[in-house]
Amino acid sequence: MPSFIVINRHAQIVRMGPSLLHHLDCNPIGEKLSRFFDITEIKKVRNGGHKKLTRQVQLCGRAEADGLLLRGSAVPNDAVVYLMIRHIPVGPNEKNRRALRFEDFSPTDSAMDMQIASKLYFALMKEAQMLGAEVTEKRILAEAASVAKSQFLATMSHELRTPLNGILGMAQLLSTRSFEDQDQQMVDIILSSGNALLAILNDVLDMTKIEAGQVDLDPQNEDFAAMVTRIVSLHHATAVQKGLNYTLTIDDGFPPLAWIDAHRAGQCVSNIISNAVKFTREGSVSIVLSSETVQGGYTFYVSVTDTGIGIPDTAKEVLFERFSQVDSSTTREYGGTGLGLSIAQNLARMMGGDIQVKSESGCGSTFTICFQAERPRSATDEAGVAA
Numbered sequence: 001m002p003s004f005i006v007i008n009r010h011a012q013i014v015r016m017g018p019s020l021l022h023h024l025d026c027n028p029i030g031e032k033l034s035r036f037f038d039i040t041e042i043k044k045v046r047n048g049g050h051k052k053l054t055r056q057v058q059l060c061g062r063a064e065a066d067g068l069l070l071r072g073s074a075v076p077n078d079a080v081v082y083l084m085i086r087h088i089p090v091g092p093n094e095k096n097r098r099a100l101r102f103e104d105f106s107p108t109d110s111a112m113d114m115q116i117a118s119k120l121y122f123a124l125m126k127e128a129q130m131l132g133a134e135v136t137e138k139r140i141l142a143e144a145a146s147v148a149k150s151q152f153l154a155t156m157s158h159e160l161r162t163p164l165n166g167i168l169g170m171a172q173l174l175s176t177r178s179f180e181d182q183d184q185q186m187v188d189i190i191l192s193s194g195n196a197l198l199a200i201l202n203d204v205l206d207m208t209k210i211e212a213g214q215v216d217l218d219p220q221n222e223d224f225a226a227m228v229t230r231i232v233s234l235h236h237a238t239a240v241q242k243g244l245n246y247t248l249t250i251d252d253g254f255p256p257l258a259w260i261d262a263h264r265a266g267q268c269v270s271n272i273i274s275n276a277v278k279f280t281r282e283g284s285v286s287i288v289l290s291s292e293t294v295q296g297g298y299t300f301y302v303s304v305t306d307t308g309i310g311i312p313d314t315a316k317e318v319l320f321e322r323f324s325q326v327d328s329s330t331t332r333e334y335g336g337t338g339l340g341l342s343i344a345q346n347l348a349r350m351m352g353g354d355i356q357v358k359s360e361s362g363c364g365s366t367f368t369i370c371f372q373a374e375r376p377r378s379a380t381d382e383a384g385v386a387a
């Protein structure tokens with residue numbers, strides 16, 4: 001679980017995350033960090049010759065903290081150092097360490113850790129923006145804090161998904177049993193709410209990976225048209241339930257195979273189609289799949305046209321920004337985090353494409369997403385690339 005410790009220039013603890021405080025039998029504020037932890041520097045990253053360094057550190061617990069093992073980033077800032085850290089699980093051969101599990105960390109404590117750590121991060125960012133004379137050095141601190149934030153969010157997303165998947169698994173088993181109508185409705189609410197939360201966590205995790213440059217494409221020989229057809233079918237029931245005219249058109253001569261990461265491309269396509277169905281109350285949603293032959297491969301186009309609420313010109317400028325919605329009423333009525341389009345655009349650009357939008361408020365929208373794909377490879381081609 002992620003947490004934090006703040007120490008002053010005398011290595012005294014001035015602040016500590018609630019999830020760590022919970023596992024100490026004393027008040028550590030004002031005490032030397034060395035009373036509770038042996039600290040080891042794992043690696044040092046020098047930024048542009050500046051004196052201030054971002055360090056990766058390990059803290060091995062002693063005394064009241066015996067059994068704890070923490071790792072993370074040490075970010076210096078004036079008179080204090082922020083230790084953005086996480087607990088390392090106990091390995092099978094580590095018999096002397098305290099066997100802390102996920103359930104040993106209070107959700108309330110972990111949420112408080114995340115809230116306070118976020119405030120620390122934004123405080124560093126604000127300070128970097130305000131200090132013009134030292135902006136270069138402060139930018140280094142802000143970048144270090146950004147890395148710590150991304151690590152923190154990624155770890156938190158992973159940790160939250162573990163118990164959530166357990167909840168969803170049990171709810172799915174319950175849904176196979178016979179219940180009274182009211183009980184069945186409660187089980188359905190658990191499932192739908194859990195799936196909505198899991199989608200949010202997946203979006204946050206994807207965005208932190210993209211920001212950290214940790215998304216790797218895995219192209220294979222894929223039937224792109226078949227992949228799009230499967231995604232269209234996933235949203236068919238919702239479209240029919242809303243009474244929409246829901247169609248897919250695939251141009252004649254569309255390549256049967258291409259070298260592309262169908263999983264990531266499908267993630268982009270699914271987001272666009274899901275939005276079209278979600279924001280269209282009546283009328284139609286039509287998907288058109290086409291291709292263009294280019295040197296060495298193809299350009300694939302997926303155009304999704306709807307008769308939904310449309311997008312005003314003022315909102316188009318921020319449409320692909322993180323956490324952006326058309327307006328606050330959109331979030332209240334339709335939900336969502338505002339991360340989907342940003343993730344889709346970033347992934348499309350990683351695959352040599354982009355997303356274009358044409359829309360007017362109240363008159364529907366057309367989103368066109370394109371991808372670059374290579375011609376399908378033979379086993380000999382793949383062996384040559386690997387070599």
